[in-house]
Amino acid sequence: MAIADIETEELADFETALADPSAYFADPESILADAELTLEQKRRFLTEWEQDVADRQQAAGEGMGSAEELDNVESELLRRIHKSLEQLNGQTEDRPAGKSFWRRLLPL
Numbered sequence: 474m475a476i477a478d479i480e481t482e483e484l485a486d487f488e489t490a491l492a493d494p495s496a497y498f499a500d501p502e503s504i505l506a507d508a509e510l511t512l513e514q515k516r517r518f519l520t521e522w523e524q525d526v527a528d529r530q531q532a533a534g535e536g537m538g539s540a541e542e543l544d545n546v547e548s549e550l551l552r553r554i555h556k557s558l559e560q561l562n563g564q565t566e567d568r569p570a571g572k573s574f575w576r577r578l579l580p581l
Contacts, residue, residue, distance in 0.1 A: 484576060487514065494522040496579040501550075501557040512566045516558065523554045 490497045498504050504518045526547050533544055 491517060491521055494518045496577050501554045505557050512564055516561055519554055519558050526551045
């Protein structure tokens, strides 16, 4: 589907998507696989997602979060984010950033 076929309000620019990467990407590996993202954009998405997960884990540790099962899921997600970031290490950018848009996976 071409961007022209999608209504503008359904798309988010980089900064909007960066505020909540999990709403725009199914998993960290989806970020790595997105050929339209530059290496720096991938790093920023993964780093932001990493911070979101760490914040939730800290809140859970302070009694503001939910059950142990969720903590296991979050720990696994954090491991996958770290693995994805490691895969980016040592890679160099071969193209400039273009204008990209993302469709939310999760409802507002």
